[in-house]
Amino acid sequence: MSDVAARPSASPGRLVWNRLLRHRLAVVSLLFLLVLLILSLAAPWIADLRGVDPTATDLFRRFEPPSAEHWLGTDDLGRDLFQRLLDGGRVSLLVGVSGALLSAVIGAVIGVVAGYRGGRLDAVLMRLTDGVIALPLLPLLIVIAAIDPRKIGVPVELAQSETFSLYRIIVIVALTGWTTVARLVRAETLSLKARDFTRAAQALGARPGRIMFRHILPNAAGSLVVATTLSIGALILLESTLSFLGLGTQPPAASWGNMLTGAQELLQQAPILALLPGLLIFLTVMAFNFLGDGLQDALDPRSERRL
Amino acid sequence: MTRYLVSRAVQTAITLALMSFVVYLLIGLMPGDPIDFMIAGDPKMTAADVTRLKAVYGLDKPLLERYLAWALQALQGNFGYSRSYSQPVLAVLWPRLVNTFVLAGLAFVIAVAIALPLGIWAASRPRSRSDYLINLFCFGGISTPPFWLALLLITLFAVKLGWLPAGGQADIRPGTTWWAALADRLRYLVLPVLTLTLVQLGGYTRFMRGAMIEVLRQDYIRTARAKGVPETGVRWRHAFGNALAPVLTILALSFGGLFSGALITETMFAWPGMGKAIYQAILDNDYNLALVGLLIATLATMLGNLLADLAYAWVDPRVSIEQSA
Numbered sequence: 001m002s003d004v005a006a007r008p009s010a011s012p013g014r015l016v017w018n019r020l021l022r023h024r025l026a027v028v029s030l031l032f033l034l035v036l037l038i039l040s041l042a043a044p045w046i047a048d049l050r051g052v053d054p055t056a057t058d059l060f061r062r063f064e065p066p067s068a069e070h071w072l073g074t075d076d077l078g079r080d081l082f083q084r085l086l087d088g089g090r091v092s093l094l095v096g097v098s099g100a101l102l103s104a105v106i107g108a109v110i111g112v113v114a115g116y117r118g119g120r121l122d123a124v125l126m127r128l129t130d131g132v133i134a135l136p137l138l139p140l141l142i143v144i145a146a147i148d149p150r151k152i153g154v155p156v157e158l159a160q161s162e163t164f165s166l167y168r169i170i171v172i173v174a175l176t177g178w179t180t181v182a183r184l185v186r187a188e189t190l191s192l193k194a195r196d197f198t199r200a201a202q203a204l205g206a207r208p209g210r211i212m213f214r215h216i217l218p219n220a221a222g223s224l225v226v227a228t229t230l231s232i233g234a235l236i237l238l239e240s241t242l243s244f245l246g247l248g249t250q251p252p253a254a255s256w257g258n259m260l261t262g263a264q265e266l267l268q269q270a271p272i273l274a275l276l277p278g279l280l281i282f283l284t285v286m287a288f289n290f291l292g293d294g295l296q297d298a299l300d301p302r303s304e305r306r307l
Numbered sequence: 308m309t310r311y312l313v314s315r316a317v318q319t320a321i322t323l324a325l326m327s328f329v330v331y332l333l334i335g336l337m338p339g340d341p342i343d344f345m346i347a348g349d350p351k352m353t354a355a356d357v358t359r360l361k362a363v364y365g366l367d368k369p370l371l372e373r374y375l376a377w378a379l380q381a382l383q384g385n386f387g388y389s390r391s392y393s394q395p396v397l398a399v400l401w402p403r404l405v406n407t408f409v410l411a412g413l414a415f416v417i418a419v420a421i422a423l424p425l426g427i428w429a430a431s432r433p434r435s436r437s438d439y440l441i442n443l444f445c446f447g448g449i450s451t452p453p454f455w456l457a458l459l460l461i462t463l464f465a466v467k468l469g470w471l472p473a474g475g476q477a478d479i480r481p482g483t484t485w486w487a488a489l490a491d492r493l494r495y496l497v498l499p500v501l502t503l504t505l506v507q508l509g510g511y512t513r514f515m516r517g518a519m520i521e522v523l524r525q526d527y528i529r530t531a532r533a534k535g536v537p538e539t540g541v542r543w544r545h546a547f548g549n550a551l552a553p554v555l556t557i558l559a560l561s562f563g564g565l566f567s568g569a570l571i572t573e574t575m576f577a578w579p580g581m582g583k584a585i586y587q588a589i590l591d592n593d594y595n596l597a598l599v600g601l602l603i604a605t606l607a608t609m610l611g612n613l614l615a616d617l618a619y620a621w622v623d624p625r626v627s628i629e630q631s632a
Contacts, residue, residue, distance in 0.1 A: 022509045059459050060367070129613075131322055131325075133324070133560075133603060134322065134563075134605070134608050134612050136564065136566065136567035136568075136601060136604035136605055136607075137564075137567075138567055138568060138570050138571075138582075139567045139570060139585045139586065139589070139600070139604060140330070140601065141335065141571075141580065142585075142586060142589055143330065143333050143337070143589055143601070144333060145340075146337050146590075147333055147336040147337050148336060148337060148338035149337075150337060151335075151338075196422055226552055233449075233450065237450070237452055239451060240452050241453070241454060241571060244452075244454050245574075245586070257452075260454070260455065260458070260568065263458065264458060264461070267458070267462050267466065268466070271462075274458060274462075278452060278455035278458070278459075278632065280434055281452050281455065282447075282450055282452065282455070285449075285450035286446055286450035287450075289446050289449060289450055290446065293446075297529055
């Protein structure tokens with residue numbers, strides 16, 4: 001008994017972290033993602049150290065088997081496959097994470113405003129959310145990805161730059177992700193706004209904006225984190241699909257999706273070119289899903305007494 | 308009930324109208340227009356020809372005016388011609404709608420038939436080895452890029468083993484008897500249906516498992532067990548029906564989405580369905596076809612939503628349709 005009393009009480013964050021560490025798959029996933037993140041961020045330095053240029057094509061050295069110079073061999077244009085995979089990983093992670101964060105922000109604002117304000121505004125916002133959910137998203141995203149930025153007044157140089165194509169795909173994938181978050185946050189807000197601490201804040205004269213963003217949203221943070229983690233995986237899948245179709249990340253920039261575009265023809269000659277990018281998408285998406293699942297269990301107090 | 312259906316019909320009509328306008332605008336923003344294709348196809352065309360052609364197709368008018376003209380025609384049931392097929396749009400889309408219905412329907416039925424029992428099986432032994440394996444399999448299914456899965460299946464079964472065709476819909480000369488023709492059709496269906504089934508299976512199984520676990524925690528289940536109802540009875544008589552309501556909603560929603568969601572599978576296996584038609588139409592600047600195809604896909608999704616709500620009210624008598632209208 002004295003033992004229990006002597007133990008310093010752990011902070012809620014610490015408790016969640018400890019519970020997460022007990023989820024073996026989530027820990028493995030987290031490690032995998034960290035390694036991937038570090039490698040893909042360090043890709044330019046790794047390329048320098050190895051003395052290879054990932055963009056340099058060499059048509060005399062196509063489809064080379066793995067060697068000391070090209071660790072995983074070369075692709076159909078003679079580029080180093082290992083470096084291309086790292087570059088592709090950076091794009092996938094960047095698009096997935098920023099897309100998910102952007103959808104989390106859009107979804108959280110819409111959800112908390114709809115839930116807190118209620119009434120007609122709530123009805124309009126939720127109709128909008130339901131409407132977006134009811135749309136045939138994939139073909140619609142293809143239309144949006146296919147539009148010519150010059151026709152909406154984007155200057156030519158900007159429209160053709162790599163950065164623009166990256167921002168564009170991030171916005172496109174975020175357009176699908178926010179609906180889940182909005183519904184989730186709205187549901188949480190409805191229950192949180194009836195709680196005593198919200199009522200106390202109201203009684204003290206706090207403005208609605210302060211209540212929504214300082215009192216309600218932080219309390220919905222747990223489910224927000226889970227939803228965002230899970231949506232990173234989904235958005236990476238979406239990015240790879242659009243890039244595979246030739247509408248996402250544009251070559252010569254590498255992405256795991258566009259590395260597979262021509263892979264169907266290459267399967268006979270160099271199966272590794274078709275297998276590795278797909279396998280990396282699969283593993284990364286899976287890792288984010290496991291991590292999200294682990295976080296959900298760790299954040300859900302009921303999971304302790306789950307059968 | 309009638310009032311509810313009427314209000315839903317009005318909502319659907321408004322959504323479709325909004326959707327058609329937005330898509331019309333977006334398509335107008337895509338690079339090139341039909342005349343550019345004609346110019347590319349005929350180098351002898353003069354600037355005067357181009358202006359005349361733009362006038363013939365109405366492309367010299369402002370976008371809003373063009374949309375209103377299109378909408379007026381569409382309201383009279385005239386959806387225009389597909390540029391790449393030189394046929395009325397509906398004549399092009401109808402057989403594709405049927406093809407998608409066959410592909411998506413088969414995959415959906417198979418996926419549901421496997422997912423529901425599998426989810427219940429896993430839910431009744433939570434944290435066991437089989438639950439763990441099923442969970443792993445589900446996550447694998449959710450995380451696989453559909454186009455990559457199709458690629459692997461084609462490589463394995465069509466290229467390496469040569470058992471099944473890699474794509475298409477039927478042999479040029481399928482056998483003489485009707486059953487030989489049917490067998491031929493089925494051979495072409497195996498790989499696309501397998502792909503689409505695997506893509507959906509994981510999600511459905513997890514929904515069923517989650518819903519069942521949630522229900523098995525309820526007090527009335529404890530009561531039933533305490534009364535001495537055998538475990539099979541608890542599971543099927545007391546739990547299943549209650550767990551089904553949320554799952555049915557998800558299922559109906561995703562079935563509507565399949566009409567366009569099969570896009571990747573259809574494209575990979577050259578299956579002439581709606582998704583592939585819409586995708587191809589977007590690439591080919593076939594405005595009318597892309598627009599009407601997207602509207603039909605939206606309609607399908609919305610009918611799926613309606614079905615989801617009706618199914619919910621049917622399974623769970625506490626939900627009143629009239630109130631939500």
